[in-house]
Amino acid sequence: MSGIKIGFWFVLLGMLASCSNGPLRNPRHKDTSWAMIPFVKLDSVNPVLQPRQDTFTDPVTGQLVHWDSKYVFNPAAVVRHDSIYLIFRAMDSTGPHAGTSRLGIAVSVDGMHFRVYPTPVLFPDRDTMNKYEWPGGVEDPRIVQSPDSTYLLTYTAYDGKTARLCLATSKDLLHWTKQGLVFKNPAYRDLWSKSGAILAQQNGSRIVAVPIQGWYWMYWGDTNIFIARSKDLLHWEPMNDGAQIKSLMGPRTGFFDSRLVESGPYALYRDSGILFMYNSMNDSAKGDKSLAPHAYSAGQVWIDSKHPDRVLQRLDSNFIRPDKPYEINGQVDQVCFIEGLVPWNNSWHLYYGTADSKIATAVYHP
Numbered sequence: 001m002s003g004i005k006i007g008f009w010f011v012l013l014g015m016l017a018s019c020s021n022g023p024l025r026n027p028r029h030k031d032t033s034w035a036m037i038p039f040v041k042l043d044s045v046n047p048v049l050q051p052r053q054d055t056f057t058d059p060v061t062g063q064l065v066h067w068d069s070k071y072v073f074n075p076a077a078v079v080r081h082d083s084i085y086l087i088f089r090a091m092d093s094t095g096p097h098a099g100t101s102r103l104g105i106a107v108s109v110d111g112m113h114f115r116v117y118p119t120p121v122l123f124p125d126r127d128t129m130n131k132y133e134w135p136g137g138v139e140d141p142r143i144v145q146s147p148d149s150t151y152l153l154t155y156t157a158y159d160g161k162t163a164r165l166c167l168a169t170s171k172d173l174l175h176w177t178k179q180g181l182v183f184k185n186p187a188y189r190d191l192w193s194k195s196g197a198i199l200a201q202q203n204g205s206r207i208v209a210v211p212i213q214g215w216y217w218m219y220w221g222d223t224n225i226f227i228a229r230s231k232d233l234l235h236w237e238p239m240n241d242g243a244q245i246k247s248l249m250g251p252r253t254g255f256f257d258s259r260l261v262e263s264g265p266y267a268l269y270r271d272s273g274i275l276f277m278y279n280s281m282n283d284s285a286k287g288d289k290s291l292a293p294h295a296y297s298a299g300q301v302w303i304d305s306k307h308p309d310r311v312l313q314r315l316d317s318n319f320i321r322p323d324k325p326y327e328i329n330g331q332v333d334q335v336c337f338i339e340g341l342v343p344w345n346n347s348w349h350l351y352y353g354t355a356d357s358k359i360a361t362a363v364y365h366p
């Protein structure tokens with residue numbers, strides 16, 4: 001499909017050039033060369049991570065739990081010392097919310113075969129964050145590095161009622177310091193907030209937060225994609241648009257992203273534009289008829305690099321969607337949920353949760 005589109009675009013360009021007509025644009029055949037397509041799922045190794053029976057003494061209750069025994073999903077990904085690390089959400093089977101979530105870590109030298117560390121690295125504790133993190137737990141990490149090389153993780157704290165975006169920092173990926181709520185201002189403290197993707201730039205195998213117009217930027221939210229800014233990466237404020245929180249974009253009627261949109265991994269800054277991958281849900285009444293009702297698939301959007309609140313272009317089709325048995329059936333059926341993206345071996349490796357139960361990978365070769 002995209003091959004045909006791209007082919008047509010070249011033919012069209014050729015015709016325009018030969019007619020010396022200047023850069024006319026046919027809006028029905030957009031130039032999508034900014035996008036990373038296609039990503040190919042690595043079926044021979046997927047799913048790359050599945051639930052296990054590791055044990056951990058929960059510091060809140062003092063009880064031994066099988067912390068990664070129910071589901072593992074929604075990983076952040078990062079390259080460190082020539083290895084790929086996944087920081088993933090793991091659920092046990094205890095408590096009133098179908099399990100408590102903690103963040104575990106796994107490492108791989110080939111991006112396909114992972115060794116899981118036996119205990120989680122970020123979890124609800126008897127600390128100042130307990131009131132936000134217990135009993136639901138800590139969920140859905142996304143990672144970048146700050147300019148001084150500190151790892152910066154956004155994650156969701158869930159108290160069983162309200163989801164709140166939080167931050168944690170680390171020098172080595174194993175020892176994490178909780179840095180509190182993303183939105184510390186009391187006006188936003190009880191706002192439902194999730195899915196914080198920080199604007200960052202590739203530097204070799206590192207992904208480093210980059211300021212634009214003197215601010216760090218974060219795309220966040222799980223209904224619309226909203227925008228927040230920060231001077232120091234630790235204190236963030238949502239941007240406002242009159243009385244509303246400023247939105248980058250929302251769902252689109254008739255498309256795969258008709259019900260909701262939600263941040264994917266960090267947003268990738270380039271001089272020519274910002275590539276942002278996002279998750280989305282189809283609507284059973286006004287969605288893309290080729291998808292199952294309520295399917296989560298992912299899209300890509302191209303944002304103005306000088307004005308990170310301006311969308312330039314958005315793909316008409318999803319680039320990854322549930323079509324494997326482990327993506328179709330699980331804790332939540334019909335889900336490919338992307339949160340981890342790393343430059344690796346001259347390609348890009350994407351890591352995603354499948355049906356909120358397992359983890360799989362797909363690769364894009366530029």
Ligand SMILES: *[C@@H]1O[C@H](CO)[C@@H](O)[C@H](O)[C@H]1NC(C)=O
Binds near residue numbers: 109110111345
């Ligand atoms: C790098 O990619 C090449 C070709 O895509 C593949 O043959 C090779 O195994 C990869 N190496 C690693 C370390 O992933």
Ligand SMILES: *[C@@H]1O[C@H](CO)[C@@H](O)[C@H](O)[C@H]1NC(C)=O
Binds near residue numbers: 203
């Ligand atoms: C990339 O990283 C290197 C080494 O840490 C640093 O010296 C350089 O300034 C960085 N480049 C950019 C564009 O940030």
Ligand SMILES: *[C@@H]1O[C@H](CO)[C@@H](O)[C@H](O)[C@H]1NC(C)=O
Binds near residue numbers: 281282289290294296
């Ligand atoms: C997508 O929407 C179409 C049209 O409303 C519907 O036929 C299909 O079942 C929906 N799939 C999802 C994911 O909601």
